[in-house]
Amino acid sequence: MGKPTGFKDIERRDRAYAPVSERTRHWKEFWLPLSENELREQGARCMDCGIPFCHQGCPVNNIVPDWNDLVYRGDWRSALEVLHSTNNFPEFTGRVCPAPCEAACTLQLSDRPVTIKTIECAIVERGWEEGWIGPQIPQHRTGRRVAVVGSGPAGLACAQQLARAGHTVTVFEKQARIGGLLRYGIPDFKLEKHLIDRRMAQMRAEGIRFRPNTHIGVAVPVGELVEEYDAIVLAGGSEQPRDMPVPGRELDGVHFAMPYLAGQNRRNAGEDLSGTRRILAKGKRVVVIGGGDTGSDCVGTAIRQGASSVTQLEIMPKPPEHEDKALVWPDWPLKLRTSTSHEEGCERDWSVNTKAFVGSKGNVEALQLVRVRWEPGEDGRMALKEVPGSEFELEADLVLLAMGFEHPVHNGMLTSLGVELDTRGNVRANADNYRSSVENVFSAGDMRRGQSLVVWAILEGRQCAHAVDTFLTGASDLPL
Numbered sequence: 001m002g003k004p005t006g007f008k009d010i011e012r013r014d015r016a017y018a019p020v021s022e023r024t025r026h027w028k029e030f031w032l033p034l035s036e037n038e039l040r041e042q043g044a045r046c047m048d049c050g051i052p053f054c055h056q057g058c059p060v061n062n063i064v065p066d067w068n069d070l071v072y073r074g075d076w077r078s079a080l081e082v083l084h085s086t087n088n089f090p091e092f093t094g095r096v097c098p099a100p101c102e103a104a105c106t107l108q109l110s111d112r113p114v115t116i117k118t119i120e121c122a123i124v125e126r127g128w129e130e131g132w133i134g135p136q137i138p139q140h141r142t143g144r145r146v147a148v149v150g151s152g153p154a155g156l157a158c159a160q161q162l163a164r165a166g167h168t169v170t171v172f173e174k175q176a177r178i179g180g181l182l183r184y185g186i187p188d189f190k191l192e193k194h195l196i197d198r199r200m201a202q203m204r205a206e207g208i209r210f211r212p213n214t215h216i217g218v219a220v221p222v223g224e225l226v227e228e229y230d231a232i233v234l235a236g237g238s239e240q241p242r243d244m245p246v247p248g249r250e251l252d253g254v255h256f257a258m259p260y261l262a263g264q265n266r267r268n269a270g271e272d273l274s275g276t277r278r279i280l281a282k283g284k285r286v287v288v289i290g291g292g293d294t295g296s297d298c299v300g301t302a303i304r305q306g307a308s309s310v311t312q313l314e315i316m317p318k319p320p321e322h323e324d325k326a327l328v329w330p331d332w333p334l335k336l337r338t339s340t341s342h343e344e345g346c347e348r349d350w351s352v353n354t355k356a357f358v359g360s361k362g363n364v365e366a367l368q369l370v371r372v373r374w375e376p377g378e379d380g381r382m383a384l385k386e387v388p389g390s391e392f393e394l395e396a397d398l399v400l401l402a403m404g405f406e407h408p409v410h411n412g413m414l415t416s417l418g419v420e421l422d423t424r425g426n427v428r429a430n431a432d433n434y435r436s437s438v439e440n441v442f443s444a445g446d447m448r449r450g451q452s453l454v455v456w457a458i459l460e461g462r463q464c465a466h467a468v469d470t471f472l473t474g475a476s477d478l479p480l
Contacts (some may be wrong), residue, residue, distance in 0.1 A: 003072065006044035013038060013114040019022060020344050024304055027188040029095070029270050030340075033116075039122050042115045049106050053330040057104025059455040060093065060462075061086045062103055064116055071119055080127040080148040083120060085479065088157045089199060089459060091128075092123025092182060095191050097455050098293075104330035119329040128198065135205035138166040144472045147172060149413065152180025153454050154445025155208060155235035156203070157461030158468070161478050163206045165469045171208060176216035178272055181237055182454075184262040187297050188306070192317035193269060195309045217313050217413030226417075231440045232470050234413070234427055234463065238405040238446040244289065250356030253364035255279050257294050257402035264301050285395050288312045289354060290402030293339075300341030311347040312396065316385070317374065318350035357393070357399065367394045377401075405451045415439060426450050434464040435471070442468055451453065 001007070003241045017023065023030035034042065046068035054064040058321050070079035083090050103345035127133045144167045148159045151173040159169045167241055177183055179196045200210065214220055225232050241256045243249070260279045267273065281302035288298045291314030302310050321331035342348065353372045359365040363457035371390030407425030409412065414421070420428040420437035427436055429444040434442045444458040444464035460478065469476035 006041075006046050007073075007107055007112075007114075007246060010041050010045050011198070012045065012107075012115060012187060013042060014115045015118045016261065017340055019168070020023055023189070024344050027264075027304060029189060029192050034118060035123075040072050040150045043068040045107070045418060046072075046114045047106060053104040053106060053183035054101040054114075057330055057332070059453065060459045061081075062101065062116075062120070062213065064114075065230055067120060067123060068116070071123065073323075075122060076126045078128070078131055079123045080132055083123050084455040088118050089153060090124040091456070092177050092191065093455055094118070094124060094154060095195075096182075096186055097453060100332050100455075102454075103332050106330075109325055109329060119397040122329055125397075128274060132187045133202065135202050136164050136389050138164055141168065142166040142167050142473060144168065144230045145170070145228065146186055146231045146468060147225045148233045148235055150180060150227075150234065150236035150445070150447065151178040151210070151212075152182060152235065152237055152457060154457035154461040154464075155233070156199070156442055156449075157182065157458045158233050158465045159208050160206065161460075161462055161465030162205055162468060163203070165473075165476065167469070167472065169208050171210050171213045171470060172216050172220075172225075173210070173212045174218070175212060176266075177269070178210050187261060187301055188265060188268050189300060190297070193265070195282060199242055212230045212251040215412070217416050222413055222416040226440075229440075230472055231442065232419075233464060233468060234419070234436070234441065234447050235342040235411075235445045235464075236408055236447045237424070238407055239409050240406045240425070241401065242403040242406050244354060244401055244403065246354055246356050248359065248364065249358050249361045249366040252362050253359070254357055254399045256399065257288075257290070257298050257400045260400055261294070261297055261301060264305070279398070281305040281310075283308055284397035285392060286310045287396040287402065288400045288402055290314070290404065291350070292314065292402065292404065292456055293349075294404070295400075296339040296341045298402050299346045300339075300399075302398075303344045303346070305343070307319060309347070310345065311396075313341075313352045313354070313369070314348070314350045315353050315372065316350065323376055324478055325463075336455050355388070358393075364396060367396055367399065369394055384425075405446075407450065419443070424450055431460070431463070432467075433471075434460070434467045442469070442471075 032108040046067040067079040067082045092302040098116040101116045106114045143208045146167050146169045148155045148171045159171050163169045230301050286302040286307045288295045320334045323335040356368040357364050371387040375381045375385050422428045427448050429436045429443040429448050444460040466476045468476045
């Protein structure tokens with residue numbers, strides 16, 4: 001702890017954002033970094049707590065107090081080494097992670113947590129600028145071959161760790177480019193895609209082979225992987241979207257969120273969109289159903305596409321603006337969160353359920369809605385109750401369903417492999433050895449645990465790599 005009174009002497013400062021009128025005219029990132037002096041001051045605010053609750057809050061086990069202190073002292077290279085010791089891709093988490101570490105920070109008790117996420121992002125970007133980040137090529141090769149199916153954060157983290165252990169790793173991706181939801185699900189204004197390409201160059205130099213446009217279980221039989229590889233890691237996403245089977249669902253203009261977001265990312269990248277459905281919000285009244293991050297991403301995308309209005313609906317009650325810290329800290333609190341996309345021009349409404357979509361000539365024109373409340377049922381569990389007489393309509397030309405995902409797609413690879421599924425429809429594999437019901441097949445990330453955060457995906461990818469390395473060689477020196 002470099003400055004014992006730092007948290008008392010220095011006010012919290014975080015990176016700022018470009019004005020709404022400016023940033024909504026393009027698709028690039030728009031955050032404004034802190035200066036080096038400001039970052040060192042913010043690092044000085046860390047108290048190096050006797051029990052660092054930020055460790056508990058961070059799924060990827062970042063050693064936060066250590067690199068905060070190193071930044072304060074100006075030892076950026078050592079800070080980068082500490083950061084990379086637990087996290088393969090801090091440039092991703094430093095942009096799109098919701099920062100549960102800050103929610104768990106002791107200073108959050110006074111609403112002034114250390115700006116952990118901003119410092120994390122600054123450390124890794126300093127590393128790239130200074131040329132400190134390069135390939136870590138193993139001194140020997142084991143001769144063992146591993147196939148990683150899925151190139152999101154779980155698959156990439158697993159592949160990189162296994163390659164550094166000396167295994168020959170091939171990453172298979174069904175889409176045209178590597179990155180999974182990092183590439184296609186997260187808008188460019190939150191994560192520019194050259195950041196993925198930068199890491200891919202490092203990983204290629206470490207010996208990892210990438211095979212995009214390769215849909216395992218559909219275009220390529222699973223049997224080929226079983227025959228050619230000593231181990232297979234299933235690291236795909238939880239891609240089965242939660243649907244809304246109400247009258248009018250078949251109307252044109254009602255779409256799932258992910259094809260909408262991926263379509264814009266593909267346009268930005270200059271990919272060939274021939275043969276795909278173009279979903280655009282320009283000049284339309286847009287309604288987004290679902291109050292999570294995916295819904296927020298749809299809001300920001302629709303605004304940049306030129307929507308005439310954007311409304312976001314949520315079936316749950318409006319959260320409180322401030323949590324009861326004595327009750328929930330250091331756990332992740334339920335409270336009202338306003339994203340940068342919401343600030344750009346969006347109406348939000350809570351405790352609203354959709355009864356039907358209505359329209360004419362096959363096109364959606366409005367939603368029939370009703371107010372709801374949650375009340376305990378006879379079994380004591382909360383149940384949804386409609387508020388009598390609260391029905392209303394909301395005009396819409398484009399409706400985006402962003403209500404989350406149920407489980408991975410079963411048809412194709414999972415069915416062909418015959419892996420067991422858990423009660424939620426995910427691949428059954430525990431967090432001790434990540435092994436599925438098929439002997440040499442492992443699973444990590446959303447395909448195993450269900451829809452979750454990027455930090456959980458990276459952690460599971462790293463832990464799965466340790467398990468695969470142990471399976472192939474009998475022991476592993478890879479960090480967990």
